[in-house]
Amino acid sequence: MMKSTLLRFFAISGVAVAVTGCVSDQKAAQVKLEQQAVLGLNWVQQSGEYQALAYQAFNTARRAFDAAKAQNGHKKAVIVDLDETMIDNSAYAAWRVEHGVPYTKPTWARWMEAKQATAIDGAVSFARYVNSYGGRMFYISNRDDTSYAATVENLQKLGFPGVSRETVLLRTTQSNKQARFDRVKSKGYDVVVYIGDNLNDFGTACYGKNNRERRLQVAAQQKQFGSKFIMLPNPNYGDWISGMATDYYKQTPVRQLEINRENLRVWKD
Structure with missing residues (x-):
């Protein structure tokens, strides 16, 4: 009896050690995943190159807006994403690096409620230009609609114009933005420019697709960029x-760390 009990004890202890080790490995991997973002965050927060690309994007958008002719007498509209398009949330990502934790809905909600996102260079002046020269800005984001009040307050504090229930369309049921794009068009607007940081900010062509399919769609629409x-x-x-x-x-x-490495194109010297 004593021998049987001891064997069961050691078996259970071995499983516990294995499980603990597995959990520890996953936590270490999560920390490493967050650390992989450090240089990207440094680039966004510190480089003049990122700043230059932001100004370049909004200068290009202004020229595109000026050149566009609205169809059928409709009013020109511009649809923009919010996060990492008009406002910068890199401080939240840096907080995750500091704590070695992944994105979670509760911590993201806390960040949005803090209303500390900053404006991306050129974004506010572009939005004001559109609203002052015959167009209307629509802010279509996949922030959950429960964050509407905090989001609007953050945008208003930064000086974005025309922020209202009509123009700020957040996610209610699905992340696919096409229905919200169509809602803008149904109100008599011709959307002449879309601005985003994700191909899904331009329509459904890349929604749910893998990267090869996304690259093919970009190539097919290259003249639109x-x-x-x-x-x-x-x-x-x-x-x-x-x-x-x-x-x-x-x-x-x-496994995510492995996938990240597997997707590298490596020089075969």
Whole structure:
């Protein structure tokens, strides 16, 4: 009896040690995943190059807006994303690096409620230009609609114009933005420019697609970029990450690290 009891004890202890080790490995991998964002965050927060690309994007958008002719007597509209397009949330991402933790809805909600996002260079002046010269800005974001009050307060504090229930369309049921794009058009607007940091900010062509399919869509629409579609750089997150593998975000942190490396094109010396 004593021998049997001891064997069961050691078996259970071995399983516990294995489980503890596995959990520890996953936590270490999560910390490493967050650390992989550091240089991208440094670039966004510190480089003149990122700043230059932001100004370049909004200068291009202004020229595209001026050149566009609204169809059928409709009023010109510009649709923009918010996060990493008009406002900068990199401080939240840096907080995750500091604490070694992943994105979660509760911490993201806390960040939005803090109303500390800053304006991306050129964004406010572009929005004011559109609203002052015969157009109307629509801010279409996949922030959850429960964050509407905090989001609007943050935008108003930064000086964005025309912020209201009509123009700020957040996510209520699905992340696919097409229905909200169509709602703007149904009100008699001709959307002449779209601005975003994710290909999904321009329509459904790339929604749910892997990166190869997304690149093919970009190639097919290449003439639209710089005229109708204006892209802001975002090296830190987006559907390009989930586009690296099926169910990327359902994988363990250890597996996500492996996928990140597997997707590198490596010089074979």
